[in-house]
Amino acid sequence: MASTPVILLLKRTGNSSDRPNTSTVQAGEAALSFGGADPGLYFKDSAGSIRKIGPTHYATTAPNSAPVGSAGNSVGELWTDSSTTNYYLRVWTGAAWQKVGAAFADLAATATTATTATTATSATTAGSAATATVANSAVVASGVAVVTTLPTAYDGGLVYLNVAPSGLYVSANGGWILT
Numbered sequence: 001m002a003s004t005p006v007i008l009l010l011k012r013t014g015n016s017s018d019r020p021n022t023s024t025v026q027a028g029e030a031a032l033s034f035g036g037a038d039p040g041l042y043f044k045d046s047a048g049s050i051r052k053i054g055p056t057h058y059a060t061t062a063p064n065s066a067p068v069g070s071a072g073n074s075v076g077e078l079w080t081d082s083s084t085t086n087y088y089l090r091v092w093t094g095a096a097w098q099k100v101g102a103a104f105a106d107l108a109a110t111a112t113t114a115t116t117a118t119t120a121t122s123a124t125t126a127g128s129a130a131t132a133t134v135a136n137s138a139v140v141a142s143g144v145a146v147v148t149t150l151p152t153a154y155d156g157g158l159v160y161l162n163v164a165p166s167g168l169y170v171s172a173n174g175g176w177i178l179t
Contacts, residue, residue, distance in 0.1 A: 010030050010031055010032045011024065011025065011029070011030075011031040011032070012031065012032040012033070012034065013032075013033050013034070013035065013069070014034055014035055015033075015035050015068045015069070016033075016035030016036060016037035016038050016068065017033075017035065017037060017038045017063070017064050017065075017066060017067050017068050017069070018033050018035060018067075018068040018069040019033060019038075019040075019042060019050060019052075019064060019067065019069040019070045019072075020033075020042050020044075020050055020069060020070065021050075021069060021070045022044060022048055022049070022050055022070070025042070025043070025044045025050065026044060027044050027045070027046055027048070028043060028044065028046075029043060029044060030042070030043050031043070033069075037059075038057060038063050038064060039054055039055065040052045040053065040054025040055070041053040041054050042054075042074075049074070049075070050070065050072075050074060051074045051075070051076075052073075052074040052077050056078040056079065056080055056089070057077075057078065057079045057080065058079075058080040058082060059079075059080075059081075059082060060081070060082050060083040061083070062079055062081075062090075062097055063077065063079055073092040074092065075092060075093065075094045076091060076092065077091070077092040078090070078091055078092075079091075079092070079097060081097075081099075088100070145158075145159045145160070146159070146160045146162050147159050147160070147161060147162065148161075148162055148163050149161075149163075150169060150176050158170055158171070159171075159176075165178065
């Protein structure tokens with residue numbers, strides 16, 4: 001027996017987008033799809049759903065868009081959407097593809113929250129913002145002014161200098177103290 005190798009094979013397919021069917025796979029059983037366009041290792045969970053273990057799908061269309069086997073996707077399955085110049089990581093929620101970090105606007109003239117914005121309530125880079133990482137003019141919700149130069153006279157007490165030496169400054173005795 002030592003000279004005779006034993007080969008164990010999983011249920012498998014080389015067809016792209018050929019996912020296992022819940023009726024052909026037992027709970028805990030693994031099935032392999034090694035088709036180049038949508039490879040993955042699949043198993044049936046205790047709730048009877050097929051789950052995918054395997055690489056993040058990278059394409060302009062979602063994985064399993066044109067299924068050969070079972071239709072649908074696994075909850076938690078990942079897709080790098082390359083259909084636009086901004087590549088997005090998306091996750092399948094069980095009902096729809098959700099963009100990771102979708103609470104943010106990507107580029108906006110006006111937005112509640114934005115990565116780049118002309119006017120925003122909260123922004124990473126902004127022309128005018130209520131809260132900003134980089135801003136031309138901003139006042140954070142706590143009343144701290146975000147400035148690019150320290151004012152000569154200021155009644156507010158606190159400012160955040162957004163250029164070197166950046167930091168939170170306190171107005172005291174007619175001057176500024178970096179905290």
